[in-house]
Amino acid sequence: MQTSKITTSSGKIKNLEETRVEEFKANFSGPLLTHVDEDYDEVRKIWNGMHDKKPAFIARCSGVADVIAAVNFARENEILSSVRGGGHNVAGTASNDGGIMIDLSLMKGIKVDAENRTVDAQGGCTMADLDRETQVFGLVAPSGVVSTTGIAGLTLGGGIGWLRKKHGLSIDNLLSVDMVTAEGKAIHANENQNADLFWAVRGGGGNFGIVTSFEYRLHPVGPMVTLCAPFYPAEEAKKILSVWKEFMDNSPDEVSSNFTIWTIPPVPDFPSEHHGRRVLIPVAVHCGPVEQGEKVLEPLRNISTPLVDLSGPIPWTAMQKMFDPFFPKNEQHYYFKSTYLNNLDDETIDAIIPKASNPPQPMILIAIWHIGGAMSRIDDRATAFTGRKSNYLFSVDCIWDDPGADEEVISYARNFLKDMEPFSPGGLYVNFSGFGEEGEALVKSAYGDSYEKLVKMKRKYDPENIFRMNQNIKP
Numbered sequence: 001m002q003t004s005k006i007t008t009s010s011g012k013i014k015n016l017e018e019t020r021v022e023e024f025k026a027n028f029s030g031p032l033l034t035h036v037d038e039d040y041d042e043v044r045k046i047w048n049g050m051h052d053k054k055p056a057f058i059a060r061c062s063g064v065a066d067v068i069a070a071v072n073f074a075r076e077n078e079i080l081s082s083v084r085g086g087g088h089n090v091a092g093t094a095s096n097d098g099g100i101m102i103d104l105s106l107m108k109g110i111k112v113d114a115e116n117r118t119v120d121a122q123g124g125c126t127m128a129d130l131d132r133e134t135q136v137f138g139l140v141a142p143s144g145v146v147s148t149t150g151i152a153g154l155t156l157g158g159g160i161g162w163l164r165k166k167h168g169l170s171i172d173n174l175l176s177v178d179m180v181t182a183e184g185k186a187i188h189a190n191e192n193q194n195a196d197l198f199w200a201v202r203g204g205g206g207n208f209g210i211v212t213s214f215e216y217r218l219h220p221v222g223p224m225v226t227l228c229a230p231f232y233p234a235e236e237a238k239k240i241l242s243v244w245k246e247f248m249d250n251s252p253d254e255v256s257s258n259f260t261i262w263t264i265p266p267v268p269d270f271p272s273e274h275h276g277r278r279v280l281i282p283v284a285v286h287c288g289p290v291e292q293g294e295k296v297l298e299p300l301r302n303i304s305t306p307l308v309d310l311s312g313p314i315p316w317t318a319m320q321k322m323f324d325p326f327f328p329k330n331e332q333h334y335y336f337k338s339t340y341l342n343n344l345d346d347e348t349i350d351a352i353i354p355k356a357s358n359p360p361q362p363m364i365l366i367a368i369w370h371i372g373g374a375m376s377r378i379d380d381r382a383t384a385f386t387g388r389k390s391n392y393l394f395s396v397d398c399i400w401d402d403p404g405a406d407e408e409v410i411s412y413a414r415n416f417l418k419d420m421e422p423f424s425p426g427g428l429y430v431n432f433s434g435f436g437e438e439g440e441a442l443v444k445s446a447y448g449d450s451y452e453k454l455v456k457m458k459r460k461y462d463p464e465n466i467f468r469m470n471q472n473i474k475p
């Protein structure tokens with residue numbers, strides 16, 4: 001009898017009878033790829049080039065029925081499964097070795113209801129897909145800052161972007177989800193229907209089922225917004241950070257900002273004399289009228305003399321794509337890890353500057369995400385996301401291409417975050433959690449007081465932990 005070797009959900013290797021695969025194929029309408037298919041190697045790629053995983057099956061779902069068939073196939077045959085939306089998660093949880101990748105990236109249907117300002121978007125959409133369709137009507141669903149990111153993983157972890165102060169996180173604008181459960185049932189969840197599940201998916205990640213469609217509330221934004229992006233020399237860090245802090249403490253909700261410490265890359269967009277220079281960029285976006293935006297953001301552009309200044313009015317969709325070229329698919333190694341900070345006083349700034357100014361690889365980016373406005377006015381217990389009451393999300397975003405540097409870079413990020421512990425109330429953002437290498441301790445730290453409630457939800461909706469390739473909440 002013909003068989004294929006597969007990895008089970010408990011990590012064992014077993015033989016799967018070919019007839020089981022044939023039955024599944026007969027009930028699956030999208031492409032079902034294995035290593036013999038020509039496009040297998042291209043399709044299995046995920047964003048982080050550090051992961052070279054080879055699933056036994058890539059089930060490229062074309063709709064809800066396919067997702068149900070794939071979940072049933074995985075569960076009934078105890079096959080290790082992972083779910084891919086945009087494939088961005090740096091931990092590589094979208095893929096696996098020897099199991100089934102349930103791939104939603106072909107499911108990109110989007111329907112905007114302009115009158116009611118809502119949108120339904122399928123689980124394979126990227127932020128760019130969503131912005132493109134909603135901007136037809138001058139509307140936006142709050143998402144993140146790199147447009148190639150999948151809306152699924154982004155939203156399920158929280159979704160923090162350029163509209164967080166004015167309109168909150170992605171989950172704060174989520175009205176409902178369509179999901180396929182571990183039992184292979186299609187269900188709907190919102191504030192009134194399966195409300196416990198709706199609470200859990202707003203921050204609890206991919207632990208509870210596969211979201212086939214997200215319904216978001218939309219807001220009028222654009223077509224033009226105002227960008228503030230002066231590049232100051234790293235040597236002036238203390239002054240620039242202190243002024244930025246003061247500015248953000250008093251800024252209107254229209255302004256969301258990430259203080260970024262970066263290296264000017266050797267590309268023609270930047271003057272060659274500054275290539276390789278470590279810089280500070282108080283990147284800010286004003287989402288209101290452009291004339292107002294330019295006036296409001298002006299003080300951030302005059303803190304000192306910028307080496308480069310990219311500030312000015314910019315189309316919303318271009319803003320969302322601005323950083324895309326620096327985060328290419330599968331070509332670079334990525335390791336992003338975060339913690340929350342309460343203050344940016346002198347002591348905290350002194351702890352940040354030396355390490356941020358001298359990273360082991362040039363493209364390592366240090367981001368200090370200001371938290372405030374709409375996202376922090378929501379009660380911490382209203383969703384599973386934690387961190388609304390901190391003032392900053394501090395993230396060490398490592399990007400490099402030399403595999404020989406893996407160990408040094410990852411140790412740098414871990415040590416940096418360790419150094420920041422005295423300044424942190426604890427916790428981290430699950431979407432920036434490295435490889436989740438601390439296991440349960442990391443998940444507990446990320447969810448704090450909500451952890452026990454999430455465990456209860458996991459027991460209810462996925463007691464066998466079918467959905468385990470994620471920042472896993474163990475049932």
Ligand SMILES: Cc1cc2nc3c(=O)[nH]c(=O)nc-3n(C[C@H](O)[C@H](O)[C@H](O)COP(=O)(O)OP(=O)(O)OC[C@H]3O[C@@H](n4cnc5c(N)ncnc54)[C@H](O)[C@@H]3O)c2cc1C
Pocket residue numbers: 047082083084085086087088089090092093094104123124143144145146148149150151152153154155156157158159160161205206207209210211212327334431432469470471
């Ligand atoms: C370059 C870059 C920029 C980023 N910028 C931001 C940002 O600005 N703001 C922000 O908040 N985050 C940001 N992130 C983090 C990002 O939100 C997470 O990596 C997120 O997991 C990506 O979602 P995805 O669908 O692309 O990921 P995938 O790797 O496809 O999925 C990640 C996990 O999400 C779950 N999942 C995916 N799809 C589904 C689904 N349909 N149903 C149920 N579970 C699912 C699975 O558990 C999967 O393992 C960024 C990441 C990168 C690499």
